[in-house]
Amino acid sequence: MTQAQLSDGNLWLHFTRSSDWITEHPTVPVLQHGEGCYVYDSHGKRYLDGLSALFCAQVGYGQQALVDAAATQMAKLPFATNWSYAHQPAIDLAEALAARFPGDIDHFFFVNSGSEAVESAMKLAIQYHRSRGEDRWKFISRNYAYHGTSFGALGLTGLPGLRKMFEPLRPGHFHVPNTNEYRCQTSQACPPCDLSCARSFEQQIIAEGADQIAAIFIEPVQNAGGCFTPPPGYLEEVRRICDKYGILMVSDEVICAFGRLGTWTGAERYGYLPDIITFAKGVTSAYQPLGGLGFRHHVADVLQQDRTSMFLHGSTWGGHPVAAAVALANIELFEKEGVLENVQTNGPWFGEQLRGLYDRHEIVGDVRGTGYFWALELVKDREQKIGFSDEESERLLRGFLSRRLLELGLICRADDRDEPVIQLSPPLVDTQVELGEIIAILEQVLTEAAAEMAA
Numbered sequence: 206m207t208q209a210q211l212s213d214g215n216l217w218l219h220f221t222r223s224s225d226w227i228t229e230h231p232t233v234p235v236l237q238h239g240e241g242c243y244v245y246d247s248h249g250k251r252y253l254d255g256l257s258a259l260f261c262a263q264v265g266y267g268q269q270a271l272v273d274a275a276a277t278q279m280a281k282l283p284f285a286t287n288w289s290y291a292h293q294p295a296i297d298l299a300e301a302l303a304a305r306f307p308g309d310i311d312h313f314f315f316v317n318s319g320s321e322a323v324e325s326a327m328k329l330a331i332q333y334h335r336s337r338g339e340d341r342w343k344f345i346s347r348n349y350a351y352h353g354t355s356f357g358a359l360g361l362t363g364l365p366g367l368r369k370m371f372e373p374l375r376p377g378h379f380h381v382p383n384t385n386e387y388r389c390q391t392s393q394a395c396p397p398c399d400l401s402c403a404r405s406f407e408q409q410i411i412a413e414g415a416d417q418i419a420a421i422f423i424e425p426v427q428n429a430g431g432c433f434t435p436p437p438g439y440l441e442e443v444r445r446i447c448d449k450y451g452i453l454m455v456s457d458e459v460i461c462a463f464g465r466l467g468t469w470t471g472a473e474r475y476g477y478l479p480d481i482i483t484f485a486k487g488v489t490s491a492y493q494p495l496g497g498l499g500f501r502h503h504v505a506d507v508l509q510q511d512r513t514s515m516f517l518h519g520s521t522w523g524g525h526p527v528a529a530a531v532a533l534a535n536i537e538l539f540e541k542e543g544v545l546e547n548v549q550t551n552g553p554w555f556g557e558q559l560r561g562l563y564d565r566h567e568i569v570g571d572v573r574g575t576g577y578f579w580a581l582e583l584v585k586d587r588e589q590k591i592g593f594s595d596e597e598s599e600r601l602l603r604g605f606l607s608r609r610l611l612e613l614g615l616i617c618r619a620d621d622r623d624e625p626v627i628q629l630s631p632p633l634v635d636t637q638v639e640l641g642e643i644i645a646i647l648e649q650v651l652t653e654a655a656a657e658m659a660a
């Protein structure tokens with residue numbers, strides 16, 4: 206497909222304004238191939254992928270070991286389901302994950318995407334409680350958090366702009382403040398954090414009926430809004446609250462697992478043990494679609510109480526053997542190439558370079574993140590912490606930044622689901638050379654953006 210072919214609107218894009226593609230001169234790049242940390246469009250233009258496609262291409266492009274794993278599995282057994290049957294790649298993958306996920310998270314259920322993983326975790330939580338004789342069916346998540354788009358997951362998603370069109374959604378969803386320390390919603394004295402953000406879960410639990418809440422969904426580092434990291438003690442406090450009220454804690458690690466934070470899971474990175482971890486994206490480095498959930502012994506025990514009990518959920522493709530084989534090869538590659546160690550070594554360096562941008566550019570109000578997962582919040586007045594108006598954000602992000610970043614050959618995300626942010630999530634195999642290239646492009650773009658907004 207060439208860019209011009211987009212104009213006819215045969216192909217519909219996800220979350221993309223039609224004016225960007227169903228138009229005489231589409232601006233959406235048509236990507237044709239990838240090599241290492243770069244992708245190339247239909248005009249042969251090269252882009253440094255600063256977003257790992259969509260937070261998922263952990264080992265970059267052109268990794269022959271993953272291609273070979275898929276081809277070998279396709280030739281051997283292209284498909285078998287996990288519905289009443291089993292197959293070797295899914296068995297081996299579950300075992301490999303059990304060895305790498307924390308604590309007694311030893312049980313794995315595979316699906317095809319992050320939304321499906323979240324949806325499945327919701328059903329698992331409800332079934333867990335009802336099997337124990339407790340009618341818990343409500344969920345709490347955080348403001349602006351993105352947990353997916355299917356109807357259940359959309360209920361957890363705390364972005365009003367994504368929910369409104371489809372309301373009424375499933376009832377029983379509640380949202381509490383996140384850990385935005387730059388613009389704290391719960392304490393005027395923040396920072397330092399007094400954990401009032403964590404305690405807002407407890408207030409919501411009491412308000413909605415502690416005996417009706419099934420689970421809390423939380424990302425270790427919240428993506429939407431721009432990489433809100435957890436303040437010290439926050440995740441432990443959420444764990445304590447969940448235990449106090451018999452609520453399951455679900456760590457939604459669709460982005461954070463598989464090295465994004467320098468560890469196999471975000472739970473390992475921050476030292477807490479949730480009851481369920483949801484994952485997708487990086488599990489195969491995006492070479493195949495795969496998602497899933499891992500859960501602890503006590504959850505599994507309840508769901509296998511007697512010989513007739515089963516998890517009342519499933520899908521045809523969940524745990525597809527080709528995807529499972531690729532995930533196994535991906536894990537092997539991570540270990541062979543030292544991918545986690547690369548993030549542990551270079552993540553702090555990348556953070557320092559981003560803080561250097563803060564020092565040199567008044568338009569950067571805040572730098573947040575960890576590992577290979579960072580955001581720059583852009584502000585109108587740094588002294589006063591004044592953000593851009595909706596109209597100005599539109600001009601800055603859509604009128605200028607998105608276009609200019611692409612022109613300069615950098616794929617990243619200029620987003621305003623909360624305040625305007627530039628989000629960075631490079632492939633985990635990036636060295637300081639590629640990370641430095643990202644910084645150099647941002648240096649130029651931020652200078653130009655400030656001039657543009659002053660004009």
Ligand SMILES: Cc1ncc(COP(=O)(O)O)c(C=O)c1O
Nearest residue numbers: 318319320351352353457459460
């Ligand atoms: C934390 C989180 N949960 C769930 C999802 C949904 O995943 P998918 O797009 O694969 O459905 C995403 C997607 O970005 C996510 O970031």
